[in-house]
Amino acid sequence: MASTTSTASRLPAPPVAAVRVPASSLRSELRAIKVVWLREMIRFTKDRLRIVTSLVQPFLFLFVLGTGLSRLASAGTHGVNLRTFVYPGVLCMSVMFIAIFSAASIVWDREFGFLREMMVAPVRRSSLVIGKCLGGATVAAFQGVILICLAGLVGVPYAPILILEIFGLQLLVAFSITSFGVMMAARVKQMQSFMALTQMVIMPMYFLSGSLFPVSGLPQWLAILNRLDPLTYAVDPMRRAVFAHLNISPVARRVLDPGVTWFGWHLPGLFEAGVVALLGLLMLGVAIWEFSRIE
Amino acid sequence: MSAAAQNGAAAADGAPPLSDSATVVVRGLEKRYGEIEAVRGIDFNVEAGETFGFLGPNGAGKSTTISMLCTLVKPTGGSARVAGFDVVNQRDSVRRNIGLVFQDTTLDSYLTAEQNMRLHAELYGVPRDAVAARLEQVLEMVGLWERRKSTVMTFSGGMKRRLEIARGLMHSPRVLFLDEPTVGLDPQTRSSIWTYIRELKVAEEITIFLTTHYMDEAENCDRIAIIDKGKIVVLDTPEALKAAVGQDRVQITTDDNEAAIAALEEKLGIAAKVAEGVVTFGVPEGEKFVPRLFAELGMPIRAVSVSRPSLDDVFMSHTGTTIRDAEDNAADNQLRTMARAFGRR
Numbered sequence: 001m002a003s004t005t006s007t008a009s010r011l012p013a014p015p016v017a018a019v020r021v022p023a024s025s026l027r028s029e030l031r032a033i034k035v036v037w038l039r040e041m042i043r044f045t046k047d048r049l050r051i052v053t054s055l056v057q058p059f060l061f062l063f064v065l066g067t068g069l070s071r072l073a074s075a076g077t078h079g080v081n082l083r084t085f086v087y088p089g090v091l092c093m094s095v096m097f098i099a100i101f102s103a104a105s106i107v108w109d110r111e112f113g114f115l116r117e118m119m120v121a122p123v124r125r126s127s128l129v130i131g132k133c134l135g136g137a138t139v140a141a142f143q144g145v146i147l148i149c150l151a152g153l154v155g156v157p158y159a160p161i162l163i164l165e166i167f168g169l170q171l172l173v174a175f176s177i178t179s180f181g182v183m184m185a186a187r188v189k190q191m192q193s194f195m196a197l198t199q200m201v202i203m204p205m206y207f208l209s210g211s212l213f214p215v216s217g218l219p220q221w222l223a224i225l226n227r228l229d230p231l232t233y234a235v236d237p238m239r240r241a242v243f244a245h246l247n248i249s250p251v252a253r254r255v256l257d258p259g260v261t262w263f264g265w266h267l268p269g270l271f272e273a274g275v276v277a278l279l280g281l282l283m284l285g286v287a288i289w290e291f292s293r294i295e
Numbered sequence: 296m297s298a299a300a301q302n303g304a305a306a307a308d309g310a311p312p313l314s315d316s317a318t319v320v321v322r323g324l325e326k327r328y329g330e331i332e333a334v335r336g337i338d339f340n341v342e343a344g345e346t347f348g349f350l351g352p353n354g355a356g357k358s359t360t361i362s363m364l365c366t367l368v369k370p371t372g373g374s375a376r377v378a379g380f381d382v383v384n385q386r387d388s389v390r391r392n393i394g395l396v397f398q399d400t401t402l403d404s405y406l407t408a409e410q411n412m413r414l415h416a417e418l419y420g421v422p423r424d425a426v427a428a429r430l431e432q433v434l435e436m437v438g439l440w441e442r443r444k445s446t447v448m449t450f451s452g453g454m455k456r457r458l459e460i461a462r463g464l465m466h467s468p469r470v471l472f473l474d475e476p477t478v479g480l481d482p483q484t485r486s487s488i489w490t491y492i493r494e495l496k497v498a499e500e501i502t503i504f505l506t507t508h509y510m511d512e513a514e515n516c517d518r519i520a521i522i523d524k525g526k527i528v529v530l531d532t533p534e535a536l537k538a539a540v541g542q543d544r545v546q547i548t549t550d551d552n553e554a555a556i557a558a559l560e561e562k563l564g565i566a567a568k569v570a571e572g573v574v575t576f577g578v579p580e581g582e583k584f585v586p587r588l589f590a591e592l593g594m595p596i597r598a599v600s601v602s603r604p605s606l607d608d609v610f611m612s613h614t615g616t617t618i619r620d621a622e623d624n625a626a627d628n629q630l631r632t633m634a635r636a637f638g639r640r
Contacts (some may be wrong), residue, residue: 120367
């Protein structure tokens with residue numbers, strides 16, 4: 001103690017009173033959710049490269065694949081531009097990839113130690129997970145807005161209701177996929193494994209979902225896989241929303257926008273959105289449960 | 296229980312009696328990972344305002360103990376109370392009342408210093424109107440107020456550690472836990488970190504619990520517990536521990552260590568051993584002993600050094616080895632275990 005007295009003399013007068021931290025409450029949990037969300041926003045705005053690079057893939061699908069294949073497909077699309085047809089699917093895909101990247105940041109956080117700072121805080125793990133998922137959803141939806149702006153280039157009108165519908169569906173997809181990613185990130189500790197694993201799940205999900213083809217009249221094996229793919233129930237309402245605002249022939253509509261059926265029953269769009277939301281909440285629950293178990 | 300309680304308290308003469316009003320109360324704390332007993336029933340108290348050090352080689356159980364006290368690891372036996380709360384049943388209350396600085400950085404290096412601090416304040420529920428003043432106060436304390444707008448990525452190792460200490464203080468914890476606060480830093484930065492810690496003790500009413508395997512740093516503590524192989528071997532003030540050794544340490548360099556040890560035993564009646572590569576033994580009044588050593592040993596001595604008892608000697612007198620050797624052994628064991636694991640395939 002003798003050594004401390006020597007330093008005391010050159011220290012300023014006694015400091016301001018120590019802060020009092022109140023007991024845990026709903027308010028403190030909401031603050032935690034908000035700050036975890038806010039951190040995602042700060043990180044995102046600082047990472048301009050990520051904003052640009054994540055737009056490359058949708059551009060490729062929309063303008064390169066869409067334009068290139070349209071010459072082959074013109075007979076089957078009944079006068080509808082192939083770019084217009086794949087547009088709803090591309091909207092889902094871009095959001096999906098960004099959401100997965102958001103979730104992947106948990107793996108980075110673990111590697112660089114920051115996860116620990118959050119895990120030892122006197123807040124519920126559920127608040128941390130919810131904040132993270134909302135953050136991922138917001139970032140992805142923001143990215144989605146850029147793609148909504150491109151609607152005019154692929155012959156989709158800028159109708160306010162359509163934009164709202166698309167935006168809502170994008171938020172939903174982003175939230176569900178982030179939840180899925182966070183659920184995986186609780187288990188997978190290495191970045192390489194995480195990316196490999198998610199690619200293994202995400203790519204088939206994308207190809208089976210009907211983003212690139214109409215879902216009626218498929219061979220049975222593909223039809224079954226398609227109906228099992230959760231993304232199908234996000235792409236279909238997205239496409240319906242877009243096609244409702246297109247001025248096309250009834251034949252084209254029937255062929256290109258047949259809607260998803262379960263044993264002949266046409267699923268309503270709202271029901272499909274409900275399926276996505278339910279799966280998202282389910283995975284969010286699993287993610288919370290997994291993170292609560294980690295010491 | 297009572298037998299276990301003797302480990303810490305009884306061994307340390309003059310230590311305060313184990314009372315339950317202390318800031319940290321540990322009773323028979325154990326942690327077992329399968330077959331391995333990382334911590335084998337330890338007992339001690341840390342009084343309010345004390346700087347308490349856990350000294351021991353890597354792998355002695357320091358980090359496991361600190362993790363249990365911080366509620367990060369569940370004990371497999373015994374109990375511990377920190378700031379009046381049970382570390383198992385009142386986890387969140389313990390967490391609100393402690394500040395943590397880990398061995399490895401837990402900062403978000405993409406954020407600025409201030410953003411890191413504010414994030415912490417939000418997670419710990421620091422009242423909004425108190426954040427700004429507290430932020431300035433703790434950043435000033437560690438000399439980083441001017442750099443608050445800089446991204447943490449641009450900070451040196453020492454600055455990061457200081458920022459972590461400031462962050463650990465942001466919510467005015469009653470106990471600050473520092474796990475190897477200066478590991479991986481250069482000597483100059485290490486000593487500056489210690490200056491900050493000492494100043495902190497003057498500015499804040501806070502209890503500090505730290506672990507270290509640096510002997511010289513343990514000297515900064517009010518009391519030290521020396522831990523080896525999961526048990527507290529001795530617990531007292533650094534002065535009392537050194538006084539209890541009562542012997543100076545003599546180290547001699549010879550061409551033949553074996554022969555020197557034999558000669559010391561035979562001609563001078565001294566039990567010596569090899570530590571850190573040189574023949575080492577303790578005698579009272581070392582300087583006066585050196586002439587006798589040269590006269591009577593009967594073999595060439597290349598170099599001799601005499602040192603006052605340090606915490607190294609305290610450690611050695613209680614465990615029969617130096618900290619550095621203990622760590623080398625632990626590392627060797629680890630290598631052997633790994634070799635076995637690979638050999639089995």
